[in-house]
């Protein structure tokens with residue numbers, strides 16, 4: 001028995017080594033990709049910003065991005081030693097706001113993208129695997145939601161229900177952005193379902209549940225993951241748009257919110273130190289997620305890792 | 312086709328149709344007859360060859376036997392039990408006894424699953440043993456399939472193996488439950504010629520050591536001769552000749568069987584070797600639907616008879632039977648000279 | 656003078672793991688109107704040699720040594736512009752899985768005339784059409800199918816169309832890379848026979864690549880057996896087949912079943928070919944060889960002459 005146990009142990013160790021090797025291989029391909037490297041560096045930078053956002057309020061309460069007002073400042077001022085990027089119209093520190101905005105962007109982007117991708121993957125796999133009426137119904141639903149202009153609908157909802165909290169906004173984005181993912185995942189599931197290894201699993205006695213979770217899901221997850229990086233981009237843009245139009249969560253400082261303040265207080269053309277940082281950050285973070293996605297595309301490209309035929 | 316008492320698997324009048332939808336190029340839809348009223352019976356412990364060109368319905372027959380597909384007509388029985396329309400638990404129990412090796416090893420293994428998990432899958436789905444037992448069986452069966460040391464393979468993914476190794480993994484997975492019947496669908500056709508000998512040896516081992524009955528599907532007469540006890544030749548979904556492997560190959564009776572033998576690569580000093588010449592290079596216009604399935608390509612066909620009348624099974628010699636109006640005229644060909652090799 | 660001479664050819668691919676020596680010191684020579692079969696397991700470098708002869712190596716591949724001389728012209732020294740002139744008009748290639756190379760949305764006739772037109776701007780439309788029809792007759796395709804789309808053809812017909820295209824400009828050399836691997840037995844047999852007839856009729860040199868020695872032996876005058884990037888045995892087909900010397904050739908010959916004669920046991924080749932990245936000091940086959948000796952692992956084997964035209968790369972044969 002102990003011999004068996006030892007083999008089992010070594011099997012587990014071997015499996016861990018295998019995954020490490022796999023990760024290493026993916027990392028190697030990723031590192032060879034310039035876009036990916038740029039994207040990742042930018043994201044690391046934004047990550048640092050988000051992490052650093054907790055520090056200014058600790059230094060002095062006047063650096064609190066929402067409520068901290070510098071008592072010496074009564075209007076928007078340019079960069080100075082106490083306020084590196086200047087202050088807004090009521091004396092709040094722009095740098096602290098920018099850092100807090102990074103945190104919100106990650107939160108909104110990643111959680112909305114995660115939710116929409118989970119939903120899209122679940123729906124896509126169900127539709128693709130079950131087919132027939134289920135497929136038709138789910139895909140018609142997806143079509144209906146897909147043609148709705150997300151921003152407009154969320155705007156209308158916001159107008160109807162008053163101010164939306166940031167989590168409501170995240171939820172809305174997730175609920176409106178899954179159909180695209182589900183279409184892609186469904187197509188992938190359909191083609192996987194035809195692959196001989198699914199037949200082989202059936203002959204091996206696998207149940208439908210096992211086929212879905214053990215055979216189809218691992219093969220669609222890389223794609224779902226890829227879509228997540230693209231969805232992050234769109235979630236961030238939608239949130240920024242909402243906030244800029246004045247329908248953001250008034251209790252959070254996001255970059256879109258900052259832009260809205262610039263606009264509403266009439267500093268659009270007079271305070272570049274206030275207008276540019278959030279604008280540039282929004283562009284850069286969406287760009288970096290996009291570049292990351294493109295790099296992942298290459299990492300996950302089956303042609304680069306998969307087999308060549310005999311002969 | 313008597314001795315039903317000792318047959319393990321029986322196909323009685325089995326037909327399978329596929330409905331095809333029309334598309335941009337092919338207007339309307341149609342029905343493809345993949346198998347037409349096929350009768351087969353397998354004896355325990357034999358290797359039975361199903362030989363024919365691609366598209367002749369060999370894979371369909373295999374898929375029907377493992378019940379990946381349900382027949383549209385006819386009956387399939389295993390050990391006398393009707394399995395034609397099994398479902399659910401009954402089907403799972405059936406598949407403990409009947410397994411399949413697929414044609415393309417590049418496609419029949421899940422790219423995201425390690426070899427250990429792939430081979431253990433039938434054990435897991437059938438709740439056999441605990442993880443330690445299963446691992447031991449996986450190692451043992453990989454060894455049987457010629458992958459040794461087995462420990463080196465279980466941690467790998469399919470794309471890290473060569474085609475020949477993958478096919479051996481697929482065989483290991485098919486025999487891990489020690490099935491009584493194994494369908495091997497052209498297991499060597501996607502592999503280098505040099506791998507086939509290994510695969511043949513493993514299949515023989517499966518028969519000899521586990522006592523499994525094997526349906527060996529192939530397009531190569533030479534492979535069928537090497538491996539099989541009995542063979543059936545299939546053309547466009549119709550069985551056309553059946554019998555002991557040696558008899559069918561040495562004295563083929565059906566014109567299509569003869570054509571397959573003619574097409575086998577020859578080399579060396581083969582100038583004098585006769586050919587049967589039973590295959591028309593260009594098809595003749597189709598006859599009536601009821602006619603002989605080989606009519607369009609048969610060089611020996613008689614217009615009136617063969618285009619209109621479906622032939623009957625005739626006994627040629629001993630157990631060799633043939634679906635041809637002129638079956639009795641099949642003759643033995645003289646063996647080729649020493650310096651000529653036929654094979655491949 | 657030989658139509659084709661390949662001298663000491665080495666080809667490498669740059670890969671993430673390092674330089675992959677796909678072809679290592681290969682010598683070949685082919686007389687006009689003769690056919691040479693290259694056999695070996697997949698991955699041994701057959702396609703790579705074919706591509707090099709066409710000057711079509713992928714971007715990460717390059718000739719690292721030796722030269723290729725076709726009809727007195729050193730192909731390996733030509734630039735892309737000059738190569739384009741040689742390609743198709745002097746050397747034509749039937750690619751592996753070529754049947755899928757036909758463009759599915761263009762009629763076969765249009766694809767063939769286009770191919771001729773680009774290389775022979777001097778020919779007028781009528782002459783080109785006549786040529787295409789002539790080619791169709793030559794390869795046994797019915798003329799009434801000339802204007803079909805490729806998907807309306809069977810696999811065998813597509814392969815015939817590809818052969819016709821290869822013949823279109825009267826090349827002196829045709830490289831056929833696994834031309835029948837995807838085909839049915841009967842169709843394969845027809846195509847092989849036809850290839851042989853055409854070759855004799857037009858005195859074309861053919862390099863026939865396959866992993867199946869039985870097919871090569873049926874069609875070719877000479878056989879070169881490749882293993883892990885090297886040529887290991889070469890000679891007239893009959894010699895190489897019936898009087899094989901190299902253990903790998905013997906294993907290949909003994910690894911497929913026959914239709915007649917005693918049912919002798921097949922000889923499987925154990926193991927897998929070596930990794931071609933990095934240096935291999937001794938004989939490349941020694942891990943799988945029944946004759947393996949201590950010296951095999953250390954010393955590279957030398958060419959031994961069996962007779963004037965039959966050579967083997969093995970010290971113990």
Ligand SMILES: Nc1ncnc2c1ncn2[C@@H]1O[C@H](COP(=O)(O)OP(=O)(O)O)[C@@H](O)[C@H]1O
Nearest residue numbers: 329343344345364365366367368369370371372
């Ligand atoms: N799922 C399917 N749908 C439609 N036609 C099919 C399907 N599977 C097989 N066929 C058709 O049935 C015939 C027999 O196919 P198959 O059993 O795969 O032949 P083989 O294995 O002998 O090559 C072919 O004409 C093929 O096109």
Ligand SMILES: Nc1ncnc2c1ncn2[C@@H]1O[C@H](COP(=O)(O)OP(=O)(O)O)[C@@H](O)[C@H]1O
Nearest residue numbers: 311668670677696697698699700701702703713
């Ligand atoms: N574009 C490429 N990049 C890197 N390695 C390659 C490339 N093409 C082929 N190879 C490698 O070169 C070797 C020879 O390949 P190939 O010439 O295709 O062999 P064959 O045609 O005999 O199967 C193989 O090991 C293969 O993996």
Ligand SMILES: [Mg+2]
Nearest residue numbers: 366369370414
């Ligand atoms: Mg098949």
Ligand SMILES: [Mg+2]
Nearest residue numbers: 311701702751
């Ligand atoms: Mg090749």
